[in-house]
Amino acid sequence: MILTTRPTDPLRSLQTGNWFKLICGASSQHIPTIRSCAIAYAIAGADCIDLAADPAIIIAVKDAIVSIQTHYPNVNPWLMVSLNDGEDPHFRKAEFDPNHCPSDCDRPCEKVCPTNAIQFSSKSSGVIDELCYGCGRCLPICPIQSIQARSYVYKPEIIVPTVLDLGIDAIEIHTQIGRSADFATLWQTLKPHLHHLKLIAVSCPDGPGMVEYLQALNQIISPSGLPCAFIWQTDGRPMSGDIGDGATRACIKLGQKVLALGLPGFVQLAGGTNDHTVEKLTQLGLFPPQPQTRHLAGIAYGSYARSQLQSVLTELEQRSSNQLEQHPDLLEESVKIATNLIAPLKSYSSKNLLTST
Ligand code: SF4
Ligand code: SF4
Incomplete structure (x- = not known):
């Protein structure tokens, strides 16, 4: 029907530094918007789709992925949900x-x-x-x-078994500097479930004491002993990618800071990411990744990715539909928009660039 797709291989994308995650939002619960964004970015090559830990949303996105696999059998992104260990702007x-x-x-x-x-x-x-x-x-x-x-704060003992039963691949914990006791409590609840996951991520913003805090979390987590992949998500300027060019600077700065710590695990940018991010990384010599050097594993896009699809979402609403895949013109337009954001990250040759973490 439209565009060919590459097979989704999230773990390889992390290893080769071109992992793309779509953040639908830990608090975002508008199913028609989430469903359409998930379809467009999944077809365009997203490795992971990050959702609110809400069963209705997980089921809607899983159904949407199944429905597009009829035409795009290679499309199979990991699904992630986010939890928090205390008050957090994402929640x-x-x-x-x-x-x-x-x-x-x-x-x-x-x-x-x-x-x-x-x-x-x-x-x-x-x-x-x-x-x-x-x-x-x-x-x-x-x-x-x-x-x-x-x-609000999710109760992990209730929500974790529920989301695992629904087939979630990954969990992200949003934490903030100074919360190591709360984090450790949440971690103990999660630990028995880790072998069901393909990925666990920890998301933390910058601030005084950030280095010591991540080092303390590293002690609690021991990423190299986990049964799944592990990501440090550097949340530069949370939920600000659609604000403009400047938002991406804070996010790259934090990514460089965390990368320099040399902690085990992948490091992935978020918070302030937009269409300037890959360009700025390239100017700084951080992209494309070089063999034998520790590099960023990829980028997560949230508010900017969603804002790019606003015209399609509005048109779909005017047609009184929430089934993007049933509108070939809108599907094609949305996949083109999503591809414009993903392609700069995906289009370099990653041969011989597999890193172990
Ligand atoms: S501006 Fe942000 S916080 Fe306020 S209602 Fe809109 S999405 Fe919610
Ligand atoms: S900005 Fe004006 S309209 Fe909006 S909540 Fe405040 S008083 Fe009401």
């Missing part, structure tokens, strides 16, 4: 009472929201919960400070 939702809004407010909250989660209509007003992914951009912009963040 929150915005909320406010629209009845408290002054009638003359020009609604800057509505304009700043990248996912149209804030709406004012006769049907509903306020934050559409499943569209909010917790980016926080609306929180400081309200002139009467009416918008609040509602945080």
